[in-house]
Amino acid sequence: MDPADFRRHGHALVEWIADYLANAERYPVLPKVQPGDVRRMLPAEAPERGESFESTIADFERVLVPALTHWNHPGFFGYFAITASGPGVLAEFLSAALNQQAMLWRTSPAATELEEVSLGWLRSLMGLPDSFEGVIYDTASISTLHALAAAREQAIPRVRELGMAGRSDVGPMRVYCSEHAHSSVDKAVLLLGLGHRGLRKIPVDDEFRMQPSALADAIREDREAGITPLAVVATVGTTSTTSLDPVRPISDICQREGLWLHVDAAYAGVTAIIPEYRGRFDGWQDADSIVVNPHKWLFTPFDLSAFYCRRMDIVRRTFSLVPDYLVSAEGSRGVHNLMDTGVQLGRRFRSLKLWMVLRHFGADGIRTAIAEHIRLAQLFSSWVDADPDFERLAPVPFSVVCFRAKPRSGVPEAELDAFNERLLEAVNGTGEVFLSHTRLNGMFVLRLAVGHLRTTEQHVARAWGLLRQDITSH
Amino acid sequence: MDPADFRRHGHALVEWIADYLANAERYPVLPKVQPGDVRRMLPAEAPERGESFESTIADFERVLVPALTHWNHPGFFGYFAITASGPGVLAEFLSAALNQQAMLWRTSPAATELEEVSLGWLRSLMGLPDSFEGVIYDTASISTLHALAAAREQAIPRVRELGMAGRSDVGPMRVYCSEHAHSSVDKAVLLLGLGHRGLRKIPVDDEFRMQPSALADAIREDREAGITPLAVVATVGTTSTTSLDPVRPISDICQREGLWLHVDAAYAGVTAIIPEYRGRFDGWQDADSIVVNPHKWLFTPFDLSAFYCRRMDIVRRTFSLVPDYLVSAEGSRGVHNLMDTGVQLGRRFRSLKLWMVLRHFGADGIRTAIAEHIRLAQLFSSWVDADPDFERLAPVPFSVVCFRAKPRSGVPEAELDAFNERLLEAVNGTGEVFLSHTRLNGMFVLRLAVGHLRTTEQHVARAWGLLRQDITSH
Numbered sequence: 022m023d024p025a026d027f028r029r030h031g032h033a034l035v036e037w038i039a040d041y042l043a044n045a046e047r048y049p050v051l052p053k054v055q056p057g058d059v060r061r062m063l064p065a066e067a068p069e070r071g072e073s074f075e076s077t078i079a080d081f082e083r084v085l086v087p088a089l090t091h092w093n094h095p096g097f098f099g100y101f102a103i104t105a106s107g108p109g110v111l112a113e114f115l116s117a118a119l120n121q122q123a124m125l126w127r128t129s130p131a132a133t134e135l136e137e138v139s140l141g142w143l144r145s146l147m148g149l150p151d152s153f154e155g156v157i158y159d160t161a162s163i164s165t166l167h168a169l170a171a172a173r174e175q176a177i178p179r180v181r182e183l184g185m186a187g188r189s190d191v192g193p194m195r196v197y198c199s200e201h202a203h204s205s206v207d208k209a210v211l212l213l214g215l216g217h218r219g220l221r222k223i224p225v226d227d228e229f230r231m232q233p234s235a236l237a238d239a240i241r242e243d244r245e246a247g248i249t250p251l252a253v254v255a256t257v258g259t260t261s262t263t264s265l266d267p268v269r270p271i272s273d274i275c276q277r278e279g280l281w282l283h284v285d286a287a288y289a290g291v292t293a294i295i296p297e298y299r300g301r302f303d304g305w306q307d308a309d310s311i312v313v314n315p316h317k318w319l320f321t322p323f324d325l326s327a328f329y330c331r332r333m334d335i336v337r338r339t340f341s342l343v344p345d346y347l348v349s350a351e352g353s354r355g356v357h358n359l360m361d362t363g364v365q366l367g368r369r370f371r372s373l374k375l376w377m378v379l380r381h382f383g384a385d386g387i388r389t390a391i392a393e394h395i396r397l398a399q400l401f402s403s404w405v406d407a408d409p410d411f412e413r414l415a416p417v418p419f420s421v422v423c424f425r426a427k428p429r430s431g432v433p434e435a436e437l438d439a440f441n442e443r444l445l446e447a448v449n450g451t452g453e454v455f456l457s458h459t460r461l462n463g464m465f466v467l468r469l470a471v472g473h474l475r476t477t478e479q480h481v482a483r484a485w486g487l488l489r490q491d492i493t494s495h
Numbered sequence: 496m497d498p499a500d501f502r503r504h505g506h507a508l509v510e511w512i513a514d515y516l517a518n519a520e521r522y523p524v525l526p527k528v529q530p531g532d533v534r535r536m537l538p539a540e541a542p543e544r545g546e547s548f549e550s551t552i553a554d555f556e557r558v559l560v561p562a563l564t565h566w567n568h569p570g571f572f573g574y575f576a577i578t579a580s581g582p583g584v585l586a587e588f589l590s591a592a593l594n595q596q597a598m599l600w601r602t603s604p605a606a607t608e609l610e611e612v613s614l615g616w617l618r619s620l621m622g623l624p625d626s627f628e629g630v631i632y633d634t635a636s637i638s639t640l641h642a643l644a645a646a647r648e649q650a651i652p653r654v655r656e657l658g659m660a661g662r663s664d665v666g667p668m669r670v671y672c673s674e675h676a677h678s679s680v681d682k683a684v685l686l687l688g689l690g691h692r693g694l695r696k697i698p699v700d701d702e703f704r705m706q707p708s709a710l711a712d713a714i715r716e717d718r719e720a721g722i723t724p725l726a727v728v729a730t731v732g733t734t735s736t737t738s739l740d741p742v743r744p745i746s747d748i749c750q751r752e753g754l755w756l757h758v759d760a761a762y763a764g765v766t767a768i769i770p771e772y773r774g775r776f777d778g779w780q781d782a783d784s785i786v787v788n789p790h791k792w793l794f795t796p797f798d799l800s801a802f803y804c805r806r807m808d809i810v811r812r813t814f815s816l817v818p819d820y821l822v823s824a825e826g827s828r829g830v831h832n833l834m835d836t837g838v839q840l841g842r843r844f845r846s847l848k849l850w851m852v853l854r855h856f857g858a859d860g861i862r863t864a865i866a867e868h869i870r871l872a873q874l875f876s877s878w879v880d881a882d883p884d885f886e887r888l889a890p891v892p893f894s895v896v897c898f899r900a901k902p903r904s905g906v907p908e909a910e911l912d913a914f915n916e917r918l919l920e921a922v923n924g925t926g927e928v929f930l931s932h933t934r935l936n937g938m939f940v941l942r943l944a945v946g947h948l949r950t951t952e953q954h955v956a957r958a959w960g961l962l963r964q965d966i967t968s969h
Contacts, residue, residue, distance in 0.1 A: 042592060074585070092594045100596075130533060131559040138537045161840075205838075212644060214654070346933040347678075
């Protein structure tokens, strides 16, 4: 593509994107397509001759746009709502063009050092001490995987050299998390060869928080049974209800037992930027590792997961391998080569978007935006609480509300799941909002998550209005 | 950022990027910065108040641009040269704005199905059968990790449930690759808990190709010693020399022995799009899995690794976990949810750039561009061969030349490494080109890799001219 064409198509895309981001509301949040629709509308083979960019964009609009789920829609209340903010999108545009491969310092001094600087900014905003070194991974799944790999490295003698199979000196091992921890903990344990039995899920209290006493009991029980405890994953902001495991007592147990503590604060960690919320994280400063995802609630386009670790030396020991073709002079001068800190050799210039987002909003702007999302969720929660046709099913510590309809008109308990499933389908079917669901204590639960930057009180009120309207029309 | 500001900054960036991509030659390939320079020029804390995008871009130009390694420079001949092509960069811009999270079909039908379609196009272009299902990961490191995780799942009974530690029924295991395989194989083996001893590196012949007879011997020897063979990684296009392991006989051994065969064609796989080159891959159609990286030599901005697998059911069995909050109706209607195919839950809309790149170039355009890179490397290789002051140290099957200076004037063998290190430093110091190095048979070897779309004969000639000039001036 010659420069003139790049300019022409680039400018057209800027217009398209500006319009899209400002007017995502014109689309239904969930697309009205059936499985296979996109595939059927596209040719089965690549073209033999190159095609014009105009024709590709025309097909993008014709085939793909109607099949997008609009995460940019201010009525997106599913899972965790996220935002591709303007500065973040522009940073990604730049990052794609620069095409940095930050495996070694020398292959991108800018990306290597900006990663350190921007993660330092975020660490400081969240009140974490400098003893936490940061590195950017793509996802929390990969961050947690690295945390548990380091825990395994620390706990099992010579595991890097000898592995775990066929060793009479290595017995079964256990990682602990709450019943409400994210599935990425399960996946990490599977990948690391600890087996699903190597993960023990600790019961939660009635607010879905890990019970420290149950954790302590489990560890004792396991030790007595000859199982070696390895690590604990505490979650601040679980995926279903955003419940907070009590980090302080869990951290005390880990210190006493000599276990690696990993704190999964992928969603809620950024709220530590707000002084009033920081206390909820107490204990995480003593953790071995923490994951916080700016691509969740820090207005940064996906993907960017920030991994902080007080024992990055162990992470490096777990993975560092320098083949001949990657030996660099700087490696011996105290420079960090990012490829040493993880399983992936290649690394995108992700720090650019974090840096641009932090500068654009400033600490103050971030606090304001996050606090507003929390306010909106509390407001929605108060409507649920005040309405005799609905019930709230979990506390609302952050910006997610778990609730269900329980109409006064009397729907038998056994039918409430189906009733709420239908309600969810009806409300989502309007295209104006999208809520997702979970299960709590066996019940089908609706879940409203506020987190998109363009979501206002009007959108939350509209979600509530649709729910109310549907239930009263039944 | 309001729409008007987004437009203004977006249009300015289009101009900046168009100019940058067309004129990357104005920058030195390797930046003239020292470790710490970037960090020292940036504040230690995030700003309290938001700053203008102009001031951020001004700092980007002042602090970061001088610290970029210019992978877009047509004189970039290091590692594997790559290209952020125009359509690829524009696709990434769009992808960042759309901010799709393709974990479930319903969270992005477009991204889910376009991944299938675009990987189908690439598979067909490379002549691979439909029995290979594709999935996009970020890097070849992650692709190879998934291949070996699936191999472990297949080989060890109940490994998903029980893991490997403390089991008397699971003995030591072994993965095989050549001495020249990529370090990602080592990292995968470490992560999977097989230990570094769980990887056996098979000797190569004088053209750096795995010796199938040595592989067969190693497997037999291991079985006799009570070690269970698990998988073989064959590389087509190794990282140092781009040598080709003989896939056909290796595949035959794997079939006979019941071992998982993973083919690492991350760099060279795309050459199978050229009919005359396809024969070199013979045997890969019988592999269990293959990795090909469009972000290497298919003009697609980093990151996009294509993983093809004939046993994706085993990959799914290894990782699939569906928590309550991600249960979707489509999951039961034969729809593939991409989160089931790997360790990462979140997935970017990466297929968009592959689709746009394939449409922009067409099969014909891709063949032409790749063939030209191979021609340029062969040309450079012929200059090396014809020059009595240089020697070539490996065959040149693709677009990488391994060579060194060995001046007629007589530099003692013991000093040739230092001589070539200085030569490399001097040539790279001009800023006009960047070559990297490796070691072969104990020797320090220069490495010229052609792969950037804007690299022409003139750039290759300039690299040669600088090398010649420096050596004659000594």
